[in-house]
Amino acid sequence: MDPLFEHQLLQTRRQFFGQSGLRLGGVALASMLGERALAASARVHPPLPGFPHFAPKAKSIIYLHMNGGPSQLDMWDYKPQLAAQFDKDLPDSVRQGQRITGMTSDQARFPVAPSMFKFAQHGRCGRWVSELLPHTAQIVDDIALVKTVHTNAINHDPACTFVMTGSEVPGKPSIGSWLAYGLGSESNDLPAFVVLTPTFPAASQAQALFTRMWSNGFLPGKFAGVALRSGGDPVLYIQNPAGVEASDRRTMLDALGKLNARGFEKFGDPEIQTRIAQYEMAFRMQRSVPELTDLGSESPATLEMYGPDVNRPGSFTQSALLARRLIERGTRVVQILHRGWDQHNNLPKLLRGQIEETDQATAALVKDLKQRGLLDSTLVVWGGEFGRTVYSQGKLTADNYGRDHHPRNFCMWMAGGGIKGGVSYGETDDFSYSPIENPVHLNDFNATILHCLGIDHERFSFKFQGLDQRLTGVEKQRVIKPVLA
């Protein structure tokens, strides 16, 4: 527990216990301990002292991670001149001997596979967008697109670990945990950092997720992402066992509060007070989580905007709507990790399937935040762990091809709090193989995210293993200023 917060709690409690002499009845005691004392003293998830470092543009973040490596070439990085290169060998001058994965390193040749999808310009900014993204195309004026993101890792496990923790080696905290640690959360009834792992198209050979993508690493355990689940309890153990009603739980908790208060009298350990407060928070969550996941209060127009999948539990669409509801209720970080974006072969069909599950809801989320006035204070991030190669993996035909992993440049975008809409940053070569202008390392990208949330990434560290560990690593990183509002 944060020492300052602990101190505040202790003081409040001590005054309370001192004055009341613990003679209060159980219900009153429990409710005072649970709610009034907390409300009077502090937030359940307070920020670190001195945080944010400066006035933030965004108060919260929704991070949409397309797991597997979405193809920048078929979605965002428009290369009209590639059509003329169809099935020609990728020039060595482009590849420059860069390493490729063991999955295509044995290929006899690397035939160029132009995107088979049509691109058109959209919005006032005139952004080129693939026909696969009709909905996201409608919000390009809110989006800052970064075309030159690059990462260190070339395979899924290390790359997923890198994009979420800034390190290829497991054990570091995820970006969401860092944010929860630094900024705390506005909500006293819900976790500070919530993760959703929606279902994905059955046809996809979906790459794995790893709990380390939302784990606390070396930060205290309370900063781990809490999975909001579509199967079973939405939050683990949120439901009382069969035959136990909320009123039974209340009876039990009243007694627990009384007995634990006597424990505090006896032992004097402030952890006991924290525990009393956490049991009360648990009880509140038992109310607030079902309320959160009940979409009954959403208007038909809103539901329609997200799309027909919105009523399917566990769908990306429903997850997107839940993300907005979480942000509304004060949760600091929401992450949606959607699987299945690893199109080594049969890309046109499979990528279409992935996008059909996500495009409308992604755009709806941004529009919905905007219409509620929440977009200004919410940063929305979209991306994957790497991009895909311009050359075809396996057989190339006019309407079918596959693409291997490509860490050297790929597209991510940001929208909302702190972001200048309609911007495109960075340029890649004619083959979308290497950045030729303004390369952005993932750690730069993460530094930019922190900046939008009011954090100077260089001053955001945690001492572990003898080092001041940072999300953005030991190398010099920079905030991408041109995408900022």
Next chain:
Amino acid sequence: MRVLILALASGVAFAADRPLSFNRDIRPILSDKCFACHGFDAKHREADLRLDTAEGAYAKTDGVQAIVPSDLAKSEAWLRIIATDKDEVMPPPKSHKTLTAAEKATIKRWIEQGAKYQKHWAFEAAVKMAGKHSIDSFIAGRLKDEGLAMSPEADRETLIRRVSFALTGLPPTIREVDDFLGDEGAGAYERMVDRHLASPRFGEEMTRHWLDVARYADTHGLHLDNERQMWAYRDWVVRAFNDNLPFDQFTTWQLAGDLLPNPTRDQLIATGFNRCNVTTSEGGAIAEEFVYRYAVERTATTVETWMGLTAGCAVCHDHKFDPLTTKEFYSLYSFFYSAADPGMDGNIDTTAPFLDVPRASQQAALEKAARREADALKQLDALAANTTYADPAEAQSPLARQTVRDVIFDDVWPIGGDAKNTSRNATDWTSGGHSSRRAVRQRNSFYHEDSITGMLAPVTVPAQAQFEVWVRLDAHDPAKALALALDTIGGRKRAWWGETVADTPLGALPAKEKRGPLPKPGAWARLAFSADDLGLQEGQRITGFDLQEAGGIVWWDAFSVTGESDPATDTLTSFSAWWKAAAKKDATELPAELRKVFAAGPLPDAVPDQVAGLHAFYLARIARPVNADLAKQRDAWMRAQADKEAADTAIVGTFVFRDLDQPRDSFVMVRGQYDKPGDKVEPATPAIFPALKKAKPDARATRLDLANWFISPEHPTAARVTVNRLWQQFFGTGLVKTSNDFGSQGEMPSHPELLDWLAVNFREGGWDVKALVRLMITSATFRQSSVVSADAQKRDPENRLYARGPRFRLDAEQLRDNALFVSGLINLEMGGRGALIYQPPNIWEPVGFGNSNTRYYLQDHGPALYRRSLYTFFKRTAPSPFMSNFDAPNREQSCARRERSNTPLQALQLMNDVQHFEAARAFAEQVVLKGGSTSAERIAYAYRNVLARPPTTEEVAIVQQTFEHHLARYTKDTAAAKKVIGNGESTPRADLPAPEVAAWTLVANLILNLDETVTRN
């Protein structure tokens, strides 16, 4: 309070008039604020100034000296510290580091007092203090300096519960409490401690902590995160602690057991320590890169475990804070870089080097079964060699068709067949088949396929062929679809049963191939189909088959076919038909001299002797037996084969560490990149430490040399790090709080003399772990009451001075084990494969790769649900919430210290998790049955079981009121009461009234959630 915490950051608050010590007072400040630019790392050193040594600080450059002892005005460093100009001031603003007023004052005093330097404390040998000492004399002495005193001894009930959890991870029974309370003789406490030290549970509790350090788990950890067989290592650790294996040997065995003369099996199993690291087999990953990474990881883990140093920084550059150069790091790394295990683990559970670890009885059984099988085969071959045989294909007139019944598989796979399955591991044969010895199990709620190809004895489809196979669906998790596909010359034919399972390979099966519904789960059932059903023609050859399931668990057994066959074309009656049909080119079942002629097929110039040999082979092992004697002997051989395989499968193994025959050359890897070798290095240890003594002075240093170096009397850290970890285990916080970092960025010990005294005692006393534990547990320091006054809490919130006894939340495993233990549900069986206990749905599934054999969680049932937490299955990429929710590490890397968080998610789990709630119900039944007749008596019984103490009158009143409230409610609503007692898989007692048990269940749930219950007081 905040101020106090800062003051404690480098140990504990010290009285202001203590003389300053460089290590205690100055180094932490310089290390944190200055060494990054003015420290050990030459490459990043600014202005060529180093402040970590006296030579550096006192050196004169251009007439300027950073530190002049006792002369502030001439000390440039001091002038820069107090400078106001932002271009002058140190640390510079761009470093985002500033010195506090208190830190400046300390530095000022230190320079004034003569700016004396010391080598970092942890690199100096531990000093044995003269005179008689004890843990308590050190603790009390320090407290006296601070004007404090120890707390009185805790009451006996608190003490026995504290000791019991500390040494066994379980609470004491009422009987144990009574024995202790009743023992009025001197030494009662010591006797009680000794009883716990002698318990087999002691090794289990000690192992729990070691497994965090050893990063033990049951899966590989990366990408597919498939299962691995590693538990023999875990079970060895338990044995080692229970047998009190001295810690020096515990060290040597784990780091170099394979290099000991004639290593025992346990010494080899112990080397698994450095096979516990995460591994990958991701498609596209580069093996050399991972060979490199594993060596780096093993080096870092070893250095952290025995040296208390964080070596990770030196992978890329010289350590900024501690004297470890990159070259020295890679010299340590070269002890591990020649490991024989592959970069790609193959996603199998037996990645080499792998050691079979049969129990003695299993080894004997296997040897006996192997002898029997060899004998049976020898007799069969001899019998066949003396049997006359005429090929029906060469008969003058066509022979009549004959009724045949052929077993395609039963207890063993068909001869020559290559068996593969989707788990990537060996076939999961389990005992208790339909027909006799064993059956093939398939378990994966997604999809599982066992595939047999290249049968050496292809089956010829007879006329009017009827096939049958026996299956048993699991009663809890029945498969939802089964399919059996035959490979024939002329295509694949399939029959299936049940319902298609969307998103699996059995998701879209043609209706015309469906042969009916699934049988009832839980019992063996026969599935049958005919050749016509499949569109098979008489005479087609079956060369292989697939058994497939989706959605659950199934066993398969005894697959056979009956019909009428033409002897002249039947591969099992006609030698020439078989020889022609058999397409197998590498039939290793054949004697070596016959393989070539067999593969060539029936040619006119075949050597007659060889043909005769093939003949005999055919009659013995392939052909339908041509006479009763052969039939009998064949049958005997098949049974012997199944017995041998069963004996073999029963034997599990474990990953062990071994070097390649030819060591790899090691190099400094430039900036930590696996493909950028720099200078070549040899195995060696860092210069700041005492020299490594090699067993063979002229040879390359070995891991055994390294292990012996750690445990040598001169080595400054191994004993200190170890006693500190144990201190942390029992007192909640180490004497060095940063128990994984004894370097200059770590904290100073709160009681340096005590740490050294313990370390020297430990080493000189023969590294006796139980003796050390006993020393700590029997100290007055440990036995103090943990009650804290507001004042004391404010003065020392973390209890670093030990003016009171330790009080902290139980660990994840202890919380679960406690509930199981007091409820009587616990299963204390030791060892073996990790149990798949209760786990909420969708822990593994949403993250697991489609192809992983640990994607779908198929829970065990019955007693396995109640195994101790130590023996539960640990999947690294999705650990069980009962562990991760309570701060257990995910075992992806070594962890020497767990956090102790206090969260609402923990409250939810302890209240609502079925394992806790079921335990509450089972405990409630005990309370009703054994707790006396009045509710007050029963409450007292419950309290004594859980807390070892009786409740106060006030507590009884509160609990009683709650109980009556619940009882009234459940008496009114018996349906709800039945639901309450129906939670979990164990059966509630039928002889107790549901409303009463339900009400007591909520009371038990209450008592199991008390702060005092979840805490070691």
